[in-house]
Amino acid sequence: xxxxxxxxxxxxxxxxxxxxxxxxxxxxxxxxxxxxxxxxxxxxxxxxxxxxxxxxxxxxxxxxxxxxxxxxxxxxxxxxxxxxxxxxxxxxxxxxxxxxxxxxxxxxxxxxxxxxxxxxxxxxxxxxxxxxxxxxxxxxxxxxxxxxxxxxxxxxxxxxxxxxxxxxxxxxxxxxxxxxxxxxxxxxxxxxxxxxxxxxxxxxxxxxxxxxxxxxxxxxxxxxxxxxxxxxxxxxxxxxxxxxxxxxxxxxxxxxxxxxxxxxxxxxxxxxxxxxxxxxxxxxxxxxxxxxxxxxxxxxxxxxxxxxxxxxxxxxxxxxxxxxxxxxxxxxxxxxxxxxxxxxxxxxxxxxxxxxxxxxxxxxxxxxxxxxxxxxxxxxxxxxxxxxxxxxxxxxxxxxxxxxxxxxxxxxxxxxxxxxxxxxxxxxxxxxxxxxxxxxxxxxxxxxxxxxxxxxxxxxxxxxxxxxxxxxxxxxxxxxxxxxxxxxxxxxxxxxxxxxxxxxxxxxxxxxxxxxxxxxxxxxxxxxxxxxxxxxxxxxxxxxxxxxxxxxxxxxxxxxxxxxxxxxxxxxxxxxxxxxxxxxxxxxxxxxxxxxxxxxxxxxxxxxxxxxxxxxxxxxxxxxxxxxxxxxxxxxxxxxxxxxxxxxxxxxxxxxxxxxxxxxxxxxxxxxxxxxxxxxxxxxxxxxxxxxxxxxxxxxxxxxxxxxxxxxxxxxxxxxxxxxxxxxxxxxxxxxxxxxxxxxxxxxxxxxxxxxxxxxxxxxxxxxxxxxxxxxxxxxxxxxxxxxxxxxxxxxxxxxxxxxxxxxxxxxxxxxxxxxxxxxxxxxxxxxxxxxxxxxxxxxxxxxxxxxxxxxxxxxxxxxxxxxxxxxxxxxxxxxxxxxxxxxxxxxxxxxxxxxxxxxxxxxxxxxxxxxxxxxx
Numbered sequence: 027x028x029x030x031x032x033x034x035x036x037x038x039x040x041x042x043x044x045x046x047x048x049x050x051x052x053x054x055x056x057x058x059x060x061x062x063x064x065x066x067x068x069x070x071x072x073x074x075x076x077x078x079x080x081x082x083x084x085x086x087x088x089x090x091x092x093x094x095x096x097x098x099x100x101x102x103x104x105x106x107x108x109x110x111x112x113x114x115x116x117x118x119x120x121x122x123x124x125x126x127x128x129x130x131x132x133x134x135x136x137x138x139x140x141x142x143x144x145x146x147x148x149x150x151x152x153x154x155x156x157x158x159x160x161x162x163x164x165x166x167x168x169x170x171x172x173x174x175x176x177x178x179x180x181x182x183x184x185x186x187x188x189x190x191x192x193x194x195x196x197x198x199x200x201x202x203x204x205x206x207x208x209x210x211x212x213x214x215x216x217x218x219x220x221x222x223x224x225x226x227x228x229x230x231x232x233x234x235x236x237x238x239x240x241x242x243x244x245x246x247x248x249x250x251x252x253x254x255x256x257x258x259x260x261x262x263x264x265x266x267x268x269x270x271x272x273x274x275x276x277x278x279x280x281x282x283x284x285x286x287x288x289x290x291x292x293x294x295x296x297x298x299x300x301x302x303x304x305x306x307x308x309x310x311x312x313x314x315x316x317x318x319x320x321x322x323x324x325x326x327x328x329x330x331x332x333x334x335x336x337x338x339x340x341x342x343x344x345x346x347x348x349x350x351x352x353x354x355x356x357x358x359x360x361x362x363x364x365x366x367x368x369x370x371x372x373x374x375x376x377x378x379x380x381x382x383x384x385x386x387x388x389x390x391x392x393x394x395x396x397x398x399x400x401x402x403x404x405x406x407x408x409x410x411x412x413x414x415x416x417x418x419x420x421x422x423x424x425x426x427x428x429x430x431x432x433x434x435x436x437x438x439x440x441x442x443x444x445x446x447x448x449x450x451x452x453x454x455x456x457x458x459x460x461x462x463x464x465x466x467x468x469x470x471x472x473x474x475x476x477x478x479x480x481x482x483x484x485x486x487x488x489x490x491x492x493x494x495x496x497x498x499x500x501x502x503x504x505x506x507x508x509x510x511x512x513x514x515x516x517x518x519x520x521x522x523x524x525x526x527x528x529x530x531x532x533x534x535x536x537x538x539x540x541x542x543x544x545x546x547x548x549x550x551x552x553x554x555x556x557x558x559x560x561x562x563x564x565x566x567x568x569x570x571x572x573x574x575x576x577x578x579x580x581x582x583x584x585x586x587x588x589x590x591x592x593x594x595x596x597x598x599x600x601x602x603x604x605x606x607x608x609x610x611x612x613x614x615x616x617x618x619x620x621x622x623x624x625x626x627x628x629x630x631x632x633x634x635x636x637x638x639x640x641x642x643x644x645x646x647x648x649x650x651x652x653x654x655x656x657x658x659x660x661x662x663x664x665x666x667x668x669x670x671x672x673x674x675x676x677x678x679x680x681x682x683x684x685x686x687x688x689x690x691x692x693x694x695x696x697x698x699x700x701x702x703x704x705x706x707x708x709x710x711x712x713x714x715x716x717x718x719x720x721x722x723x724x725x726x727x728x729x730x731x732x733x734x735x736x737x738x739x740x741x742x743x744x745x746x747x748x749x750x751x752x753x754x755x756x757x758x759x760x761x762x763x764x765x766x767x768x769x770x771x772x773x774x775x776x777x778x779x780x781x782x783x784x785x786x787x788x789x790x791x792x793x794x795x796x797x798x799x800x801x802x803x804x805x806x807x808x809x810x811x812x813x814x815x816x817x818x819x820x821x822x823x824x825x826x827x828x829x830x831x832x833x834x835x836x837x838x839x840x841x842x843x844x845x846x847x848x849x850x851x852x853x854x855x856x857x858x859x860x861x862x863x864x865x866x867x868x869x870x871x872x873x874x875x876x877x878x879x880x881x882x883x884x885x886x887x888x889x890x891x892x893x894x895x896x897x898x899x900x901x902x903x904x905x906x907x908x909x910x911x912x913x914x915x916x917x918x919x920x921x922x923x924x925x926x927x928x929x930x931x932x933x934x935x936x937x938x939x940x941x942x943x944x945x946x947x
Contacts, residue, residue, distance in 0.1 A: 076171060080149060080179025090183060092551035093141045094190045096558050101130060101194030106204040107565040108827065118296045120210030122199055124219070125291060125299035127192065131220035132284050134191045135228050136257060143253030144547070145184050146233040149176035173329055181233050188225045192217045207830045210300050219303050224283060227314050231281060231321035232256065238328040251397035254445055258404035261411065277309050278316055286313040370471065377476050384480030389487045392450055402492070405442030406499065412438040413503045425935060426504050428513040429583045432520055435500045443492055443529060447485065448553045451536035454481040456546040474618040482537060482611065489529045493521040519589070524581060527600050531576040534607035541614040544625050567673040570793055572660060576603050579795030586804035586911055586930045591712060595663075595791035602660050605653035612646045663790035669740070670793050679739070680823040681832045683761050687817055690765075694730055695816035696722035696772060698859035698904055703812065705878070706891075707870045707910045712800045713787035716812060720780040722748075729771035735780070736814045736821075737762045742785040746813070749778035761821075782813055803874070808907040815858035861901035869893045870910040877909040877928065920945045 084090050105121050119126060196217055199209055239252050263279055277286040286309040294302065306314065392398050416434050417426045424430070455478075458467045467477075497517045504512055535556070540549040560574055571577040578599035581592040589596075616633045637643055664670050671679075703718035724730050732755070733748045739762040748766040756765035772778060786807075788796055799807050822837065823829050829837070868876035869891045880896035887893070913928040918941050925944055927937055 074175075076175025077179045077182075080176055081182060084145070084179065084183040087547070088545075089144070089547045089551050090187065092548070092555065093144075093187045096551075096554060097134060097138065097141075097188065098190035098194040098197075099558060099562065101134065101191045102198035102201070103562055103565045104130060105195050105198030105209075106201040119299050121208045122195060122212065122216075123210055123300045124213050124216035124303045125294065127195055127216045128220050128223065128287065128304040130195060131191050132224050132282060132287060135188070135224050135282055136260065138188050138191075139232060139257055140253040141187060142184050142229060142232045143236045143256075144550075145187070146177075146180050146236040147239065147252065149180050149237070169332065170329065173332065177233070177237055177325070180237070181229060184229045184233060185221075185225060188229060189221065191225075192220060205827060205831055208827055213301070213303070215303055219306070223287075223304065223306055223310065223314065227318045227321070228282060231317050231324075234321045234324040234328065238324065251400055251449075254401055254442070255404060258408060261408055274309050278313050280313060281317050281320075283310060283313050283317070286310040372471070377473065380472065381476050381480045381483070384477065385483040385487065388454060388481055388484035392484060392488050393491070398446065398450070398488075401442050401446055402495065405439045405492075406495065408442075409435055409438040409496070409499055413499075416503060417507055426507045426509045427511075427585070428500070428504070428516050429520075429585070431500045431503055432517060435496050435503070436521070436525060439492070439496050439499075443489065444532070444557075446488070446492070447529060447532055447536060448550065450488070451481075451485060451533060452540050452546045452549050454484065455537065455540040455549075460546075474620065475615045478537065478541075478611075478615050478618060482533065485533045486526075486530055489526060489533070490522070493526060497521055516583070520583070524589075524596065527604070528576055528578070531600075531603050531607045534611050535575060538610035538614045541617040541619075542626070542629065544629075569673060570664070570670065571599055572602070572657065572664070572793075575606070578603075579791075579793070581795065582798050584798075584801075584804060585933055587801045590798075590801050590803075591791070592795045595795045598656070598660050598663070598791070602653065602656045605649050605656055609646055609649040609653060612642050612649065616640070616642055616646075664793040667790040668788060668792040677823060677828055677832075679761055680821060681834065683763070684822045684834060686758075686761075687763055688822075690734055691817040691819065693734070693817070694724075694726040694728055695734060695858065696724045696730055696778070698815060698862055699723045699777065700863040701809075701812075701904070702865045704867045705807075705869070705876075705908045707800070707805055707868065707876060707908065708787075709800075709802050709805055709871050709874060709910060711787070712796075712802070713785070714800050714805075714807065714811075716782065716784040716786075718782060718812070720782075720813065721777050722780050722815060723777040724772045724774050727774055729773050731768055731771045733766045733768065733772075733780070734816050735764045735766065736816075736818065737764070737784070738811060740786065741811065742787075744783040744785060746780075746782050746784075748780050780813060780815075784811070786811060803911050805870075805910040806907060809905055814856070818857060856904045859904035862904050864898045864902050864906065865896075866906075866908070867893060867895045868908055868910070873912055874910050875913045875915070875928065877913075879906045916941070918945075 196212075198204060199212070235256070236252055260281065263281070264285070274286075274289050277289055280286060287304060290308050290310045291299070291304060304310070412434055413431075416431055417424050500517065501512055501514075504510075536549075536553055539552045539556075540546065543549045543552065556575075563569075563574065571579060578596050579592060581589050581596060583589055613633070616636045617629045619629055619632065637646070698720050700721035701718065702720075703716060706715040706717075708714065722733070733752070735746065735748065737743065737746075739760060741762065743759075746764070749768055749772070751769040752766040753769075754764060755767045756763065758764070768778075786800065788800075799805065819837070823832060823834060824837070826836070829835075864879060866878040866880065868878050870876040872887060872890060872892050874892065876892070876894045878894070878896040879902060880898040882894060883897050884895040885893065911928075911930070914931045916927040916929065916937055918925040925941060927940055929937060
């Protein structure tokens with residue numbers, strides 16, 4: 027319904043109510059009849075008009091179809107793609123197996139809590155919002171007719187919406203892109219049983235709670251928040267019943283029934299999960315009966331204490347009301363007053379003062395609101411619950427370093443910040459209309475831009491305060507664990523320079539959405555659909571950050587290198603999306619509706635009129651131009667200077683590799699017996715050069731006429747030669763596969779040289795921000811960057827489902843039998859060598875130490891670079907690494923054996939223990 031509409035606009039709503047009131051005037055003798063079928067039909071008939079009105083109202087609301095579409099799309103994408111994982115469909119369990127349908131429905135019901143809250147919480151509130159309760163509660167309509175009709179109408183709508191979960195699974199099986207091999211036979215009852223097991227009882231329970239609380243609080247924000255509170259309480263319950271496997275009685279505390287389902291299906295085999303319906307029995311039956319009874323009892327209590335009166339007092343303490351009719355008329359008479367002249371000030375300074383005042387006002391209102399406090403407390407509780415995993419790596423205790431703690435606390439609190447942004451932006455945009463002050467505000471000289479910028483500023487301040495809570499929580503966790511080496515600067519950098527901009531961008535989007543739509547609920551639906559859309563894009567293998575609003579590369583922090591080279595791409599992507607966000611916010615100020623009209627046509631008309639007369643006619647095109655220019659810069663770095671491949675394109679390389687070159691798998695090849703390599707590391711520019719010679723020997727009983735050489739496809743080959751006068755007969759740099767035809771066949775026991783000159787390095791920045799192998803401080807690379815000999819099945823497509831889609835045969839057992847003579851000739855590290863002689867010279871920046879396997883033979887400085895020569899005194903496996911960093915070295919001895927520990931100067935933890943462990947007999 028349109029907000030702030032006069033009572034007459036609710037006329038359509040009155041018709042079924044008046045009809046219902048007329049029906050209740052049936053002869054009194056009807057009420058004295060025993061409970062027969064006629065009595066039951068009479069009850070239905072008297073309640074039916076209100077129920078039908080509620081159904082018609084909900085079916086006309088766009089939000090109803092938005093909720094249905096969101097759940098439908100998520101379950102459809104689950105079945106038809108691998109991008110969304112719900113319910114444990116792994117291995118040989120079909121994605122449409124009865125067990126999986128059951129699990130997906132149960133899990134999705136947790137997310138459906140917010141939808142149930144939004145639907146079941148508003149029927150009574152809606153009458154108060156439009157002041158229709160003053161008419162409704164004074165009509166002959168009975169309380170049970172009114173409450174039952176409203177409740178059942180909303181309950182039926184919720185069932186219809188939540189049924190989209192099973193509909194999505196069913197329809198998803200027939201999508202053209204669905205892999206039919208991961209689907210089993212269609213079992214009709216499997217789509218009905220989850221409705222009985224979860225949707226019907228859970229909706230009754232949650233509906234009763236939310237229907238009552240929505241009627242009590244009569245606040246839209248509280249209606250949404252109650253869903254968040256229930257989910258948080260459920261997480262807390264799950265923590266308490268973590269040992270339900272050993273004590274099944276604890277499953278009765280799970281209101282969603284997931285724990286009970288796990289007990290019932292605990293020992294099911296894959297075959298059971300594929301064909302067997304999850305039965306409503308044992309602990310699952312007890313759980314469902316108990317919580318259904320709780321829902322019925324809650325409904326009965328609400329019905330008992332709900333006061334069906336015109337004043338409709340709340341369940342809490344009554345407030346004294348002042349009746350102006352009891353006040354003497356003389357007391358209301360005001361003397362003639364001469365109003366003082368108030369000069370109007372429209373200067374820039376006055377606008378700044380208004381902005382500052384309104385920003386403080388909105389910030390204070392948000393921070394003081396009960397829903398905000400409730401959401402924040404829930405977030406803190408979940409954060410504290412998840413903190414138990416900090417300082418533990420499996421069964422090994424670890425130090426709660428700042429970056430580790432920060433990663434856990436930000437992830438734990440992120441959902442609650444998103445909820446606050448999603449719903450409070452809507453509250454701010456629609457606040458004046460909800461409290462019926464829009465007429466006064468719209469008629470005032472307050473600038474729409476100042477008003478919106480103040481609301482935006484309030485949201486940013488709230489987000490900054492929430493991040494401060496995260497920081498305090500993280501520090502408290504570290505101190506509680508007895509760790510005092512806290513990196514306060516890192517907290518500030520990560521939270522306010524990396525995390526906060528992402529929330530600000532989301533806030534800009536939310537303001538734009540709510541100023542386009544003509545209803546706050548529709549705005550919320552659009553924001554939720556935006557989150558779902560991101561999930562869908564990921565499921566479709568679309569992962570370029572330029573296509574996800576607000577996305578930027580994930581950063582990897584290390585104590586040695588800090589954020590390193592990730593700063594540049596993060597700054598570029600943040601600027602790119604920030605320009606678009608700013609342009610959307612400018613557009614939002616032009617779309618901002620003043621007056622009684624809130625439809626989209628009126629907004630567009632205002633946009634055109636304001637654009638011609640405001641500064642936006644300069645700022646908006648400028649922001650869009652800068653957005654395009656910045657996007658061009660980002661695209662140049664990610665797609666031209668660097669190769670960008672979608673996940674699908676990466677898989678296609680594996681497919682092509684196998685299809686084209688599998689025929690060479692058993693072709694006899696020489697084996698590496700010696701490697702002399704010179705590695706030049708350039709940490710400042712993140713470049714790496716390899717020059718070296720490998721000795722390859724024919725250990726077969728037959729001559730070899732050609733040599734297969736493989737390299738990573740990101741290697742820049744300056745030179746690559748095999749023996750003397752060998753001819754390159756196959757050149758595939760896209761895959762990194764090369765075949766050299768030898769001038770003369772390599773006879774058994776003969777050897778030749780393979781020499782190479784390779785370069786690795788990134789220009790600009792790639793879409794993922796870059797690798798962490800070559801960095802400014804802490805480079806760590808291995809021999810996988812060097813040439814390898816022969817075909818390797820490690821380059822094949824590994825995933826069984828993807829292989830099936832590509833029509834590739836099943837892979838052979840990765841652990842061949844002990845009688846396989848071919849595999850007995852290969853070691854587990856590499857198939858192209860046995861034990862090799864090794865010699866390496868590594869150069870790096872003058873302030874760093876380079877490390878490679880072997881004993882240090884010599885160390886010197888030349889041409890402003892530092893060189894280290896290492897050599898092994900005995901053969902090693904053909905897998906080795908090169909490191910370079912600003913290390914400190916702790917030297918010691920044990921029985922004339924030198925002990926050296928290389929460590930980061932700031933990380934002195936456990937060094938003495940390491941030395942003691944080495945010396946320990």
